[in-house]
Amino acid sequence: AQSVTQLDSQVPVFEEAPVELRCNYSSSVSVYLFWYVQYPNQGLQLLLKYLSGSTLVKGINGFEAEFNKSQTSFHLRKPSVHISDTAEYFCAVSGYGAQKLVFGQGTRLTINP
């Protein structure tokens, strides 16, 4: 079985500052990793995913994430945030061949002007 831990429930940052949202996973098999974003009163949408290959993955809206197998982490980063990035961010994991996507508890990103 797989599990995900998002280490910060809330992250406040100033506009144009860099941000990192942390995600650690647990699995006995190889994994696929995902970051989803949920804007207020909307459904979740995919930001980026890691399936294989390069450990640095680029997504939409200037976000990127790095897969670190030894540290079982998949942290999300953006070099300069905008007010419009205010949202809830969810890390998710699926094991190879598994039919199930498991989500973390989410990190609320708040951008202050």
Next chain:
Amino acid sequence: EAGVAQSPRYKIIEKRQSVAFWCNPISGHATLYWYQQILGQGPKLLIQFQNNGVVDDSQLPKDRFSAERLKGVDSTLKIQPAKLEDSAVYLCASSLGGEGVTGELFFGEGSRLTVL
């Protein structure tokens, strides 16, 4: 293309009443998921369908929750009788399907249930 449609968006009921949520996935998507998202928590998978067959319902409280996907297209999730702890947003998602979760899940806007 049209996204995942869910209805109703909001529902308020009293405990012990029943409620039903409807989901129409993206056309051609074989896999359909129902997630429960309690305030302050991540989505928790309730049930997953591949076409009209159940792939995983291990976290569905079967004494009160039921779901069906007739004809492998739209789906209905029912709660009867509702409890206070069922207050949550019920998210429907769909994907092309296939072996393992590697592709993108497309989510609807959710149905927010409040049980009084």
